[in-house]
Amino acid sequence: MSTRIASSASDKFGRLIDRSQQITFTFNGNTMTGHAGDTLASALLANDQMLVGRSFKYHRPRGLVASGSEEPNALVGLGRDNRFEPNQRATTTELFQGLHAQSQNHWPSLEHDIGILNSKLFARFLTAGFYYKMFIHPRPFWKHIYEPFIRHSAGLGKAPDKELKDADTYEHFYFFCDVLVIGGGVAGLQAAKTAAASGAKVLVLEQNAHWGGRAPVDGGLIDGKAPEVWIEETRAALAAMDNVTLRDRCMGSGVYDHGYALGYERLTDHAPNQGGPRHRLWRIRTKQIVTATGAIERPLSFAGNDVPGVMLASAMRDYAVNWGVTPGQRVLVATNNDDAYRTALTMHEAGVEVVCVVDARPNGGGALMDSAKAAGIRVETNYAIKKVADGKRVTKVALCAQNSDGKDFEEVEVDAVAMSGGWSPVVHLWSHCGGKLNWDETQAHFRPDANRPPTSHDGQGFVIAAGSANGDMSLADSVTDGAVAGAKAAEAAGYPAQTADAPACTDVDEAPMLAVWSMPAQAGIKLRMKTFLDYQNDVKVSDVQLAAREGYESVEHTKRYTTLGMATDQGKLSNINGLAVLADSLGMDIPQVGTTTFRPPYHPISMGAIGGEARGEVFQPVRKTPIYDWNEANGADWEPVGQWRRPFAYVKSGETVQEAVNREVKNTRENLGLLDASTLGKLIVKGPDAGKFLDMLYTNMMSSLKIGKCRYGLMCSENGFLTDDGVVARIDEDTWLCHTTTGGADTIYAHMEEWLQTEWWDWKVYVANVTEQFAQIAVVGPNARKVLEKLGGMDVSKDALPFMEWRDGTIGGFDARAYRISFSGELSYEIAVPASQGQAFWDALMEAGAEFGVMPYGTETLHILRAEKGFIMIGDETDGTVIPQDLGLHWALSKKKEDYLGKRAHLRSHMADPDRWQLVGLETVDGSVLPDGAYAVGGGVNGNGQRNTIGRVTSTYYSSNLGRGIAMGLVKHGPKRMGEVIEFPGTDGTIYKAKIVDPVVYDKDGEKQNV
Amino acid sequence: MSKAVSALNGASFSGMADVIETGLTGMITLRGALSDATFQQAVVDATGCAVPAQRKVIQVGGNVVVWMSPDELLIVTDHAKAPAMVDTLSAALKGQHALAVNVSDARACFTLKGVGARETLAKVAPVDFDGAAFSTGDVRRSRLAQVAGAVWLNADGSFTIVCFRSVGQYVFDLLKTAAHPLSAVNALG
């Protein structure tokens, strides 16, 4: 039975909990109590909740194996509703009042699960690669039978309700330092202390709420003091230094190029009612990193090593010392090293009966073994666990000689098993950015190779491993290594060299461990099929052996085939044991097999932390014109155009969007329309060489433009494709103002700067992006002049301001620049006023225009009006593969100019190909609207058996002026096929028939705009 | 003109730092040869400020001159005075290769002040805003989360933040979020 250790046992047990503070929580609906300082895991143990989940594939009952972030089994759904989160580790969840946890992967309940049948009936079949082999035939079964079945049984936790938004907030924080120490154990603290003494700016991250790592549990003396005393003194001294920042509950999550590292700080997980952001992602730039991330104990490979109550020896010790709980009253310890004897001694001291220490080594261990014997504990060497009996908790264990196949065995009755297969340094952060490892034969683990560190911008190493993360396993070695690492890091960061003085430590000498990859050594297939390597993904020794037999030699392939190490714990417990089994099966050495790649994050971090502040109103920037609020208040149906929001149409109550568009189109043609055109790009280009420069950028001549006049221009990329268009105005002798498309403002500005800075840097030209300086309003329709004249000011008559000219002046008291340009074919002015006065000017136009039938119109009307006139739109008629010649714009390609961007490309053979699709108008036979993007089909089929295409629709609308659909498209030999009817199969099965016509379908002679 | 309004019309927020949209602010982009004597004299005559060194700002009276790039300055002045200052600069630089343009209305401008100001900025920009790294008179152009911006530290300890007008609301909301009263990091000096 798993219980709290009575406080009378010793002060030693429960050092992190406050027994005077009761905390109530629920697990699977049952109310339980724990203490302040408990983790959910320790509180569950205190409540005798041995069973915490079901395994992924076989639904086997599982209990706690570990006490930290390496825990593979105890994953729970935490919280409710908009704070629900699946797959949270009980071991890293600090207990708080009202915590609500739900176990996962079982049905109908944790205690009675139907999926367990998988284990009993199908375990033989669900081997490595089972899914690949089983579900491949017959093919049609995949979609309707196999996939739904697999999806139903796949996954651990349930995803949160998609209708609910996470109630919490998150943030990022950029931090810069000289030395980042990851891990606040004794090695990390000592490294920070030494580094900080040099004056370097130091940041120390500790993933837990308490400092010091394992040392307080493992014992020994530092500087003659108990570890926890030295830890607290050191922590306090560091905290008092101006050049040191300490963060607990903050995990070093990843190490990246050039000294970039991520820290994952959990601010309110332990106190959800505190308010403020829940997680903070530290985006750290540092010169040097010390990874003092400790080591993780490995399980032993024996049958039934996954039965609830079997846990790592260090975890059992942690639960006893840190939280004052024991998972059993009669425990067995199995080991291949001395460290596990600490668990035996600790449990003994706590009043728990230690039935036996099973030591696989032929001659057992050293001083710690002697202490155990002296305490009266039974110790057996060359001994092994043959099998732990199946069940929801440990009841019975069969023991046998290690060097045997287990035929001869004894049975003992125990209720918990502590196992230790040795220790693996946590090398993840060392390895994230390319740090290499060496195999340490003596300690049977991979450890960082200091000669092959990850390198930074200067080609020098920037990560130093310290303490047990560096393979220095004893207390003394670990602290000394911390001092060395701290000194090296500070010096590499440019600070004065420090002597790496470390306090003296007292520790027990340990006898060598023995690598044991199978218990007992000659375990047969029946045992190996119950011997788990990866608990979370249910990968067994037999699976890895099968993969090897089937020819998997690469560790990366074996990982993916068997899913070993691919679960949310990323193989923290299982990797080395799995590698050893693979190496053994292949007849290779472990270093020959190598490790899989370590990738960030070290431990799963929340999506919220990754997104940071970017949610809700600041999910992404929404660019707003000065008239945005008015548009919003007046029925704007918004259309995103890049990051801008532009009104698609202004919808009145009782109207559909289409009806609003029809109304706006007619009203603009017949009366007066206003368009918020503020988003159009406006670039000032000035300098003695500005004309020459614009002649290179535009396909037509801009240097010859007269002051006061406007000219429509095209821009091509260097490989000839049309990229942007707009009206250019000559402002004075050496100044032009270039209008770009809405989407082109930033890119064309950057394009201009690129050519000026990187190719023609001796040309005297300055460019300024003044797009947002102006609110620009298109005043369009037969009454356009009337409303401007009513407002009064500058002369906007036909003679004073002819078509394609511009003037500065005032209109209605506003400083304005009026461009007489038209994208609609109507009498039209575009008026630019300072953005700060944009709304006021719009209001003035609306008021003065009332008697002329003024209505605002949106982008859809803009599109329809231009399409009726056959004007192209960048992004509709162009898609990055279209050249001006395709669009019948030959007139805009200067023949006089020797050079412009795109000119050379237009001479390439396929650019002059007469088979290129060309722009035409398309008129449906029945007046309907062609589907956007539809392809026209011709005769025959292509190599894939698909019908040959001969064209596509680029723009298509319903024109309320004409009472029918209008469209433009690119068609092979189009202009030569006027009057021909071609077919466009729609995705709805309908065949749309359209006649090829002139793209200009309204006011062909252009009389309306030139009045 | 009295009908003129700034991007957010003086909106403000108070959290671990105060965020205030400054209202109408005059701004001029001035491009030219920063080391040229005539250019430097034109800047002094128009603003009272010398041309600042790389990544520095110079403040004299109500005017601020901000180093933006090796050939670009931003002049901050009264909104009403900006058009005349553009004319003055253009006249003084006539014959030189230079460009002065009024961008007052193309920008939104914020003041950020209070104990949490540095940390508020450190949440949105990949820049070291620690006191040891960023001092009075320093300017940095960077990104504010997802948009471009410029930040400088004034003599009174407040920061000025400039971004494009169209994203003024985004930047205000961003700073407001970052300055949440319960979000102090306590890591910058």
Added chain:
Amino acid sequence: MLILECPYCGVNAEETELSAGGEAHLKRFGPGSSDDNFHDYLFVRENPRGVHLERWRHANGCGKWFHAARCTTTLEVFGTYSAQTTEPPQEIKDKISARRPGWSWREFS
């Protein structure tokens, strides 16, 4: 995530402030050039394992383009330099030689 020092504003800019601009020192071919030269100018790029010369722009910063000499395998940065040059300055070439003796890239070494 890279850091490059912008030679124009002196900032050690992280990658999110920068935009990559492809290969450096391309020679532009315009009207009058041969099909082969023009084709190579448009489409043919170096893709080395090791020393590479690139264009970058301090997009979320001073807006200036600059050049960087960098190792594509280790991400070591040998130096950054002005965009207004058709070849890497001797100082940069020396820095590369110090770290990668015998290097070559297009016509430079």
